[in-house]
Structure formats: structure tokens, C-alpha cells
Amino acid sequence: MMFLAILFSISVCFLLILIRLIAGKTTYDRILAANSIGTIVVLAISIHGFYMGRPEFIDISIVYALINFIGTVAVLKLFDKGKLGDK
Amino acid sequence: MITEIIINAFLVSFMLVIALFIVNTRKVIFTILLAGTYSLVAALMFVSLDAVDVAFTEASVGAGISTILFLAALSFLPKEEVQESFNKNDIFALSICLLIGGLLIWASYDLPMVGNENNPVHQHLVSDFIEGSKNHIGIPNVVTAILASYRGYDTFGETIVIYTAGLAVFILLYNRTSKETNKSVKNEISKK
Amino acid sequence: MIDSIINYSSIASLILGILFILIGSIGILRLPDVFSRIHASGMIDTAGTAFIILGMCLQSGISLITAKLIFIGIFIFFTSPITGHVTANLARKKGLKPITNNKGKTL
Amino acid sequence: MINFKSIILFFLLLGFWLLMSGHYSILITSLGIISCALCVYLTIKANILDNEMLPLYFFPRLLQYTLWLIKEILISNIETAKVILFKTEDPELFTVKSSQASNEGKVTYANSITLTPGTVTTQINENVFEVHALTKSFGDDVRSSQMDKMVSWLEKGK
Numbered sequence: 001m002m003f004l005a006i007l008f009s010i011s012v013c014f015l016l017i018l019i020r021l022i023a024g025k026t027t028y029d030r031i032l033a034a035n036s037i038g039t040i041v042v043l044a045i046s047i048h049g050f051y052m053g054r055p056e057f058i059d060i061s062i063v064y065a066l067i068n069f070i071g072t073v074a075v076l077k078l079f080d081k082g083k084l085g086d087k
Numbered sequence: 088m089i090t091e092i093i094i095n096a097f098l099v100s101f102m103l104v105i106a107l108f109i110v111n112t113r114k115v116i117f118t119i120l121l122a123g124t125y126s127l128v129a130a131l132m133f134v135s136l137d138a139v140d141v142a143f144t145e146a147s148v149g150a151g152i153s154t155i156l157f158l159a160a161l162s163f164l165p166k167e168e169v170q171e172s173f174n175k176n177d178i179f180a181l182s183i184c185l186l187i188g189g190l191l192i193w194a195s196y197d198l199p200m201v202g203n204e205n206n207p208v209h210q211h212l213v214s215d216f217i218e219g220s221k222n223h224i225g226i227p228n229v230v231t232a233i234l235a236s237y238r239g240y241d242t243f244g245e246t247i248v249i250y251t252a253g254l255a256v257f258i259l260l261y262n263r264t265s266k267e268t269n270k271s272v273k274n275e276i277s278k279k
Numbered sequence: 280m281i282d283s284i285i286n287y288s289s290i291a292s293l294i295l296g297i298l299f300i301l302i303g304s305i306g307i308l309r310l311p312d313v314f315s316r317i318h319a320s321g322m323i324d325t326a327g328t329a330f331i332i333l334g335m336c337l338q339s340g341i342s343l344i345t346a347k348l349i350f351i352g353i354f355i356f357f358t359s360p361i362t363g364h365v366t367a368n369l370a371r372k373k374g375l376k377p378i379t380n381n382k383g384k385t386l
Numbered sequence: 387m388i389n390f391k392s393i394i395l396f397f398l399l400l401g402f403w404l405l406m407s408g409h410y411s412i413l414i415t416s417l418g419i420i421s422c423a424l425c426v427y428l429t430i431k432a433n434i435l436d437n438e439m440l441p442l443y444f445f446p447r448l449l450q451y452t453l454w455l456i457k458e459i460l461i462s463n464i465e466t467a468k469v470i471l472f473k474t475e476d477p478e479l480f481t482v483k484s485s486q487a488s489n490e491g492k493v494t495y496a497n498s499i500t501l502t503p504g505t506v507t508t509q510i511n512e513n514v515f516e517v518h519a520l521t522k523s524f525g526d527d528v529r530s531s532q533m534d535k536m537v538s539w540l541e542k543g544k
Contacts, residue, residue: 002290004090006331009297011097016304018101020316021124022108027116028313028370034120035362036307036320039355040300041127043331046348048134055339057139058347059406060130060146065351067151069358071123076365078158079116080372227409299463306470314506314518315477318466321503326463329456346405360500367500367508367518377508377518379478 003051010044031075038068091135098132115164119157126150140230289337296330303327313370314377317363324359328352388430391440396426441490444540451540458533459502462524466503469520476521484513485534491541498533 014037021033042061049055105125112118126149133142199206220232299322306319332352336345371377403418404410429435437443469475486492496507496515504524509516519525 002293006293006297007094009301013297013300013304014101016301016308018104020307021121026313026370026375028366028375029316030117030120032313032316032320032366033307034124035366036304036323037124038127039324039328039359041131042351042355043300043328045131045134046335046351047331048131050335050338052135052137055335055344056408057134057142058344058351060134060139060142062347062351062354062406063143064127064130064146064150065354065358067146069354069362071151071154072362073365074155074158075116075120076362076369078162080369082162225411225413299467302467302470306466309470309473310475311477314479314508315475315520317506317518318503318520319470321501321506322463322466322470325459325501325503343405343408350402350405356501360497364496364500364507367506368510371508371516377477377479 003047006047007044007051010040010047014040014044027079031072031079034075035068035072038064038072042068094135095132098128098135101128102132113170115161119154119161122157123150123154126153140228285337289334291334292330292337293334296327296332296334299323299330300327312378313375314367317367321359321363324355324363328355391435391442392426392430394442395429395435395440396422399425437488437490444490444494447540451536454536455498455501462502462504462527465524466520469504474521477518478522478525479508479516479518480525480529481514481516482528482531482534484515485531485538486513486541488541491537494540495534495537498537499528502533 017033017036017040021030021037024030024033042065045061045064046055046058049057102125105121105128109118109121109125112121126145130142130145130150133139133145216233216237217229220229220237221227224232224236226232226236303319303323306322307316310316310319329352332348336348339345339348399422400419403422404415407414407418429439484492484495486495492510492513496510499505499507499515499517504520505528506518507515508518517525517528519528
């Protein structure tokens, strides 16, 4: 029951940041909000595993933590240079 | 049971909100950001439906690689989407889409109910796969065992495709001129 | 006895983590500009994540899951300043002026 | 090209692989050893195995530094929470000097500043950092250069 309550409170935080993601004035606000949502979802996936009683699926949150970092840096690099490659 | 329905409803409404905003935004980079967020919620949804392998794929391919591929493609695109005006041909296309979609939904009523244990799919082989795959092959994941080993013969074409893709990656990574360029770079450095 | 102590401390740690995450999200929503919002995002990435992962570690005991959780924590701990710094640096490079005290506050 | 660093990297990767796997039959573990060796080979071939990637000389004093940093992070988290809840933000932008010799030390210092909520490094120019702080007291914390001394101490732990 406790994990369910925590899952719901995380959803509330998700909603708050989603407002910033949609309403954010500059692109940097949106990128920051997307990155924070990624972190929150990483936590939510692992807590969901505990709620279902099968916490073996934490691998997904590891993958997501890696992907979230790479994606954010890729978006920022594209915004900086206008392309992803070196040439 | 109720709590699971509530969780799923929450996630689906998140996905709906994000999808509406994806349709609404005109800046392509925001669309990509929102699409990444969307597929991340989808991964959470698959976890709550107990489809862990699909969630794994969604997290790594849907949220990771496709976002980066979209970004790489974006550098060749204009930054803003052009607002398209309404065309008469669109009505024709729309009606065809609606017709075919309706037909497909109608046809789907003849399929057996999803999750019914009396379905022909669940009657034979499946139990054998689930019980025996660990001992037959020695790979703990049933999905991997079925894809890579049991279906090894009837997905022979698929295996060839994957092999070709791997070969292509090696050919791309293999630097044919590496030794010569290395020499020339070293020469330049020594000249300086 | 010890079980219940561990259980209660894990609940306390989870609730503390949720509180930090909630305050961080309020900060992301409320603070005036990008540079200030990075601080709130940093709160989610450090204290919120650390307390929630600590709570889950206490729940699962000594196992492979705990090791994986600790790895997630370390990874977020290492990557959070990089994304924060790159965002701030880019915003600065593209000429975004932070709201500072000598110019007065605007929301 | 197999040196001390590549061996340490191999064992770090292997430990990570074993952590992720959870199944320890001979077939699967040998696959893991092969993939770790491949990764180390690619790292050596790409020529990125240097101090920047694996700063081994940080390791002896790393534990003490991390504990100190965690304490700092906790304190500044509580301060930031207060600022967010009571709407007393008063942002400022200033520059500080760093006294580290190596690039890795500078990166560690800049990341430590960013990691403590309330202060963010926005630009790095040689050894002058531009820092954005949420309130004046956070700025004073950075200007007192306690963290600078700690990172310099960490760097000298050879």
C-alpha cells in the first residue's frame, strides 16, 4: 500500500513538471523539465517493481537512466551546433 | 485490481495529454522532446502490464535510439513545420482511411478474446516452451530462447537479415585508410 | 524488532525523498528563470533520488537488487551535474541573461 | 598496449556485467567475459584510456571526499527547499578562481559546485569559473573556497 501511495505522489510531481514542459518559455526550460521527468520515471519504474512484488525489473530503470542522459546531451548538442556529427 | 486500473488510467491519460501536445506544437525539436517523454510513459505502461521485455525494448529503442535518430535527421530539416492548407483530395484520403479502419475493426470481432485460456494458442506448445526452455537451451529468458533458438529455422530469413546488418556495421566501422591517415597525421605532427 | 525498525526507517526515508521531489517540482514550476530552475532540478537529482533509493535498499535487504539500486543512484549522481552544467552553459552562450538581484525580480 | 589501467577497466566492466546478469552458468559468464574484453579492446583502439577516463590517483582519498560532499549536499538541499517554499530567492552571478592543477581536478570542482543545489557553474574559462547562486548565502559558501581546498586536497592524493 505504501508503494502505491508513493507512486501516486510521484505522479503528482510528474504532473507539475509536465506543466513546465508544456508551458516553458525557452527551450532550455523544456529540456530541463524533460530531464527531470526522466529521473522521476526512473524512480517510478523501480518503485512500481517493488509494488508488484517483483523488483527484478530494475534493469529497465538502469537502461532508462543511461538513455535519459544520452538523449538530453544529444538534444543540447544539436541545439548548440545544429548537427550531431563532428564533420 | 482497482488500483491497477487506476494506475493504467493515469498513465493512459498522461499519454493522451502528451499526444495532443505533440499534434499541437509547430517546432520540430519540441515534438521530438515530447515524443521521448511519450515513449517513456509507454515504457512505464508496459511494465505495469507485465510485459517487461517490451518495456525494455521501448525504453532503449523508442526513447533512446529513435530520439537520437530523429535529432540527427532534424539537422537536415527546417526548424518550423509549415502550416498546410486544407485540400479537396484530403476528404477522399480520409474517407478511405476511415473505411479500411472500420473494416479492420469489424473483422477483429471474429478473433478469439484476448487472454482467454481456451484459445488455441495456449493449448499446446506454449506450456512446453515455458517449462522446457531453461533445460533445453540454458538461456533464462523465455522470449530470447524462443526467438533465437526454437524459431531459429522458421526465422532463418530474419537471422540472415540480422547477420547482414551486423556485417554492414563492421564494414562501416572498419577504417580502410586508417594506417595511411595515421602515418600522414604523424608526419604532420613531426613536421610541427 | 530489528525488522520493524528497518521497515519504519525505510518508510521515513521514502517519505523524505518524496518531499524533496515534490519541493523540487514546485521549484521547477515556480522559480523565475532557467538558471534558478536548475537548482530545483538538482534537488530532485540529489536528495530526492538518494532518499528514495535508500528507502528501497532498506526494503530489499542485501541482494543483487540493492547493488543495482546503488548503481542507479551513483549513475544519476554522476550525470546530474553534467546535464545541469551543459544546460546552463548553453543558455549563457546563446545570450540568455539570468535575473539577478541588481536588476530586480520578475516572475 | 595492455597496461595497468586497461586491466582495472576490464575488472570494473566485468563486475558491472556480473551485477547486471544475475545468472552465473558457464556459457553466460564466458559470453560476458568475451564482451568485456571486446569493450576494453575498443577502448584501447579508440585511444581514450587516459587520466581523464580513469583518474586512478583520485581513488585513495575519494571515500572521505564523497562523505564530505554528501554532507554538503544535504545541508544545501535543506537550504534550497527553504528558499523554494518561502519565496526568498535572490539570484546572483559571480566569478571564482580555482586552484587545481589538472583538468580532472577542475572538472571535479565544477561538478561539485553544480551538484550542490543552489549553485551552478555556468561557464569555465581556464581557471576562472562563472557561478550562478540562488541566494547570497550560497554565493558566500562558494566564495569562502572551502570546496576548492577540498578538491585540491583530493587531487594531491598520489
